[in-house]
Amino acid sequence: MKHALLAGLLLLAACASFKPQNPPLAKYAPQAGYRFEHLEPGDNSDRLFVILTFSGGGTRAAALAYGVLEALRDTTIDWQGRRVSLLDEVDVISSISGGSFPAAYYALRGKRIFDEFPEKFLYRPVQSELIKLALSPASWPKLAAPAYGRSDLAAEFYHREVFAGATYAEVIARKARPFVILNATDMSTAAQFPFIQDQFDLLCSDLAGVPLARAAASSSAFPGALTALTFRNYAGSCEYRQPAWVQLAAEDHASRANARRTARAENRLSLAAAGPARPYLHLTDGGVADNIGLRGPLEAIASVNHPWSVLQRMNQKKIDKLVVIVVNAATNPATGRDQSASVPGLVDTLTTAATVPLDNYSFDTVELLRRTVEEFDADARLVEGCNRLAARKGEQCALRLAVPHKVDLYPIQVAFDYIAAREERSWFKNLPTTFELPRQSIDRLRAVGRRLLGEDPQFQSLLQALGGCLAGGGRTC
């Protein structure tokens, strides 16, 4: 009888229809929704434009990112005649997976994160609680449904226990910077999927109705351990109009002028294809597309065709200093593989195949940031050099070439690779990727995040330029 009842329940659940957690958008409204330009800058000036990126890496990444947030809070600078906290100047946070939890919490609660987040998430045995929940017979009927997976269960847990039932409507209502972008990956196109209204416009969906927990769960749906999350695509139902650049870029296939821009345009066209061509989207961990969350910011820096283009603002001479702080919790766990002649097993081989390309891609992404900064510097130096050379030949030879608006760039990196002591570096690089770490490990991660930020040469240059200091750092405050 008991078994029959259970089987009946499971059958009922399996037949249950999919209930989308992302509501439709009645009409495309570019003046509404979660968009960078709708956030009140307050005292946060664009002249100093600060972007943070938080990588994936479970609780390890969350704690490292949290430590950097604490350090930015405790860093004061002289800016526009006031003594301000550098944290108040942060304009954008782009996050992946574990890094998405402090990012989302900061978007929702602002500085209350420093009172609430450690106990709500960092020090909590989230992984054990999730496993307990998945093994509970009460969850089985839901888990038996084809459109409901372990990540849906995790999203409900985060919704209840971490984000107190908040949706993006509450983040929008704060109208405050920073613009926080949680990133997942579209499984079918392998493209990054940012949780911002510009992206949800393509689906004719209203991000305001999406639980913050669902965005965090999508961003951290580590393949295998967690399932992808399903979103409904209502494309074609809201009179959406693509921005002008999309059609122009889509016509550039043959010219090969900018393959990346063309691919971005095609991705937008594919998501917004009426019908819709893809009625459902399946989002997995943001780390699959970009594990450090830097690709979106790089596009914003190098393209005028971006929902929060930094390049447009540079052309408008609104930005004088651009700071990009990359918080990367990547590890490189030691392996005993090469101590034995045995052929590596299937799990070892598959794990290597899944993680090595991501790590290499992350390395290339950081290199791309360095090259972009060099390109900006080289352009400015070249024109200024020509003007100087010509001027030396006499006034009659003066060129007075126009110079693109000069922006001082500060690429800052917080990563375990920069820990000087081998033993300490090795300890951090062998921390596991899990949603549960001992309290002492969390404390060490918070402290090392602060220390590595303070030690970064570019961060020190920034502090020097702004008369700044990090409390507890090298310079006296």
Next chain:
Amino acid sequence: MEHVRVTFPTVRLVYIDGEESGNTNEVLRVDAGTHLFALGNLANYRPASRKVMVRDTTALEPLQIRFFRKDAA
């Protein structure tokens, strides 16, 4: 990164692909590819917009994109 200089006898806002992106007669940065340049909704300039492929420029030699007053020869 590409560079353009949108020229006009006076200072005007430059719209690249419909978005405000700097002023005329200044060197502007833009990503490579086909872009649509315009000077906004004022009707006293010609052409109304210019669709241009931007590539292979340098900061020293930005691509010149010319607009004129409507009443000019």
